[in-house]
Amino acid sequence: MALPAFIVYASLYLYPALSNLLYATQKWDGITKPEFTGLRNITYLLTQDDLFRKALGNNLRFMLVVVIFQTAFALLFATFLLKNSKTNIFLRIVFFFPTILSSVSVGIIWTFLYDPSYGSITAFLKAIGLGSHAPLWLGNERITLYSIALTQVWFHTGQMIVIYVAGLQQIPKELYEAAEVDGASRWQQFKGITWPMALPTTGVVVAYTTIQTFRAFDLIFAMTGGGPSYASEILVTQIYNTAFISQKFGYASAQSIVLVVLVLFITWLQRKTLRMNDGAK
Amino acid sequence: MYKVLRASLLTIYATIILLPCMIVITGAFKTDFEIYTKPLSLPAVWSFGNFRKLFVESNIATPFMNSVIVSAFSVFFTLLFASLAAYAISRLMNLTGRVLFLLFSLGLAIPGQVNIIPIFHLFVNLHLNNSLLGLILVNIALTLPISIFILSAFFRDLPKEMFECAGMDGAGQFRIYRSIALPLSKPGLGATAIFLFVICWNDLLYPLMLITETGKKTLPLVLIDYKGEYFASYSMQFAAILVASLPMVVMYLFMQRTFQAGLTAGAVKG
Numbered sequence: 001m002a003l004p005a006f007i008v009y010a011s012l013y014l015y016p017a018l019s020n021l022l023y024a025t026q027k028w029d030g031i032t033k034p035e036f037t038g039l040r041n042i043t044y045l046l047t048q049d050d051l052f053r054k055a056l057g058n059n060l061r062f063m064l065v066v067v068i069f070q071t072a073f074a075l076l077f078a079t080f081l082l083k084n085s086k087t088n089i090f091l092r093i094v095f096f097f098p099t100i101l102s103s104v105s106v107g108i109i110w111t112f113l114y115d116p117s118y119g120s121i122t123a124f125l126k127a128i129g130l131g132s133h134a135p136l137w138l139g140n141e142r143i144t145l146y147s148i149a150l151t152q153v154w155f156h157t158g159q160m161i162v163i164y165v166a167g168l169q170q171i172p173k174e175l176y177e178a179a180e181v182d183g184a185s186r187w188q189q190f191k192g193i194t195w196p197m198a199l200p201t202t203g204v205v206v207a208y209t210t211i212q213t214f215r216a217f218d219l220i221f222a223m224t225g226g227g228p229s230y231a232s233e234i235l236v237t238q239i240y241n242t243a244f245i246s247q248k249f250g251y252a253s254a255q256s257i258v259l260v261v262l263v264l265f266i267t268w269l270q271r272k273t274l275r276m277n278d279g280a281k
Numbered sequence: 282m283y284k285v286l287r288a289s290l291l292t293i294y295a296t297i298i299l300l301p302c303m304i305v306i307t308g309a310f311k312t313d314f315e316i317y318t319k320p321l322s323l324p325a326v327w328s329f330g331n332f333r334k335l336f337v338e339s340n341i342a343t344p345f346m347n348s349v350i351v352s353a354f355s356v357f358f359t360l361l362f363a364s365l366a367a368y369a370i371s372r373l374m375n376l377t378g379r380v381l382f383l384l385f386s387l388g389l390a391i392p393g394q395v396n397i398i399p400i401f402h403l404f405v406n407l408h409l410n411n412s413l414l415g416l417i418l419v420n421i422a423l424t425l426p427i428s429i430f431i432l433s434a435f436f437r438d439l440p441k442e443m444f445e446c447a448g449m450d451g452a453g454q455f456r457i458y459r460s461i462a463l464p465l466s467k468p469g470l471g472a473t474a475i476f477l478f479v480i481c482w483n484d485l486l487y488p489l490m491l492i493t494e495t496g497k498k499t500l501p502l503v504l505i506d507y508k509g510e511y512f513a514s515y516s517m518q519f520a521a522i523l524v525a526s527l528p529m530v531v532m533y534l535f536m537q538r539t540f541q542a543g544l545t546a547g548a549v550k551g
Contacts, residue, residue, distance in 0.1 A: 001365045001366065001368060001369040001454065001455070001458070002365060002366035002369040002370065002381050004361075004362045004365065004366075005362040005363060005365065005366035005385075005425055005429065006366070006381065006384075008362060008418070008421050008422050008425060009384075009385065009388065009422060009425050009426070011422075012400070012403075012418060012419065012421075012422030013388050013393075013396065013422045013423070013425070013426070014384070014387070014388075015399075015403075016396040016399035016400050016403060017391055017395070017396055017399070019399045019403075020395065020396065020398065020399050023398060023399060030402075076290075077290075077291070077294065080287050080290070080291060081291075091291060091295060092541070093537045093541075094295055094298055094299065095294065095295070095298060096537070096540070096541055096544075097298060097302070097533070098298065099479075099540075099544055100479055100526075100529045100530070100533050100540060100544070101483070101526055101529070102482065102483030102485070102500070102501050102504070102525065102526070103483060103485065103501075104483070104485055104501040104504045104505060105504065105522045105525060105526055108504065108508055108518050108522060109301050109304075109305055109519075109522065110301075111508075112304075112515050112518070112519075113301060113304075115515075117317075118316070118317040118515070120300075120301075120304060120320045123317075123320065154297065154298070158298075159544055159545060162541045162544075162545050163545045163548055166545070186283055204548050205548070207548075208547070208548040211392065214392060214394075215392065215394060217394065217485070217486050218483075218484070218485040218486060218501070221485065221486075221489070221505075222485070222504075222505060222508070236394050236486075239394075239395075239397065239398075240397065240486070240489075240490075243397065243398050243401070244490065249398055249402070252398050253398050253399070256394075256395035256396075256397075256398065257395075259392070259395055260391055260392070260395050263390075263391075263392055264390060267390065
């Protein structure tokens with residue numbers, strides 16, 4: 001019964017993933033005969049390629065910023081929206097809404113909002129007298145990546161709120177009642193009950209958000225294409241450009257191998273940290 | 282104090298979500314000048330000119346239909362293949378079942394995006410580039426692991442006794458799958474279907490790589506094209522976003538719960 005799934009999966013997922021390893025050892029423009037170069041792609045990539053290092057750094061910064069803010073906001077708003085009252089359910093629906101849109105649509109909407117001459121954010125800053133301070137959100141190398149990170153947080157925080165609400169609703173009410181009797185403040189209740197009890201959910205949210213940041217190709221492609229001068233290039237956009245713009249397919253495969261290793265390593269690290277925290281409890 | 286803080290933060294957040302949506306919805310019917318000067322006002326005149334232009338000049342109906350075809354077939358076959366595999370895995374927890382599960386779990390660990398180069402060459406060699414069938418096959422392969430994961434969690438939660446009784450009554454595995462497992466896991470199948478539909482409808486990377494012919498493009502691809510073509514006209518881009526998002530938004534209005542379940546199942550069930 002698993003045969004159809006297995007055939008499709010093996011031929012269009014496992015086989016390509018394995019052939020990626022072979023491609024990574026070749027110098028190949030996609031047209032002429034590939035030339036075997038062994039580990040040269042990988043060693044060059046890891047030791048001499050400044051652009052790759054830049055994309056890697058961008059990717060990690062983008063990941064950190066989005067994970068920290070998205071998780072913090074989601075947890076905060078989930079504690080606000082915990083009870084299943086009509087207003088709360090309605091607000092959860094509103095906050096979740098951006099998740100169903102395509103990255104391309106969200107990218108276009110925010111390209112408009114960030115537009116230096118016509119965008120609503122600039123208009124808003126002008127209206128409150130800060131117009132002269134409005135930066136080039138997507139044109140200034142130093143902030144582009146963070147502008148896109150903000151968009152990503154707008155895009156997916158609602159999804160994480162829903163995950164958190166489901167997790168927090170599992171916490172027994174008696175714990176809070178007992179804390180209340182003991183006269184614990186809201187902050188103490190959060191620190192003593194909500195945070196430790198929600199750790200497994202936090203693990204899920206952090207892991208999922210991390211994977212999403214590695215998949216932000218669509219959003220970045222729609223907003224900046226990785227520019228200006230590689231300031232918003234992450235690993236997947238660089239792999240795409242190396243292969244389909246520069247026609248270096250072997251080298252792009254080597255880059256994607258590094259991406260796999262990195263994702264596996266980060267996943268492993270997060271699992272381990274989570275387990276350590278579990279043990280400390 | 283807490284109540285005031287909570288209310289104001291919720292209001293601010295709701296505004297930040299809703300304002301851009303309002304700007305896009307009203308903007309699609311406005312002139313570009315109105316969008317820049319009065320982004321939040323209703324249009325002075327509700328104009329359908331942008332939509333007429335999209336359908337007549339840019340022929341957005343073709344990519345719309347392409348997206349419908351690709352998403353519908355991808356979701357249907359992924360659900361079919363994944364539910365069969367998930368049933369086999371969750372019912373036959375013998376060696377084969379475990380090996381299969383492990384193999385599919387590998388697909389969860391490897392992000393599908395790293396396969397773009399080998400998939401591209403494989404599909405060019407098989408003449409599956411510039412073909413909707415190619416996109417459907419890619420979608421199925423990429424979403425199978427996560428779907429199998431979600432669905433086996435649902436199947437494992439079903440009461441074992443029902444399967445055992447049916448087995449004793451002489452029903453074969455296919456029969457049990459069709460008449461017991463599937464009907465009982467309708468909520469799970471629905472949530473997974475929505476999850477897959479959102480992914481397929483919104484995907485850009487693989488169509489970008491595989492489709493260059495105008496007649497075969499899907500909606501996210503033409504949205505990117507319009508961004509270049511109508512770069513001076515946000516009202517046109519907004520109109521295109523409305524057309525491209527309409528099916529999702531309408532479905533979301535009627536099935537918020539299924540959407541929320543589906544789009545978080547990938548994280549939670551793992």
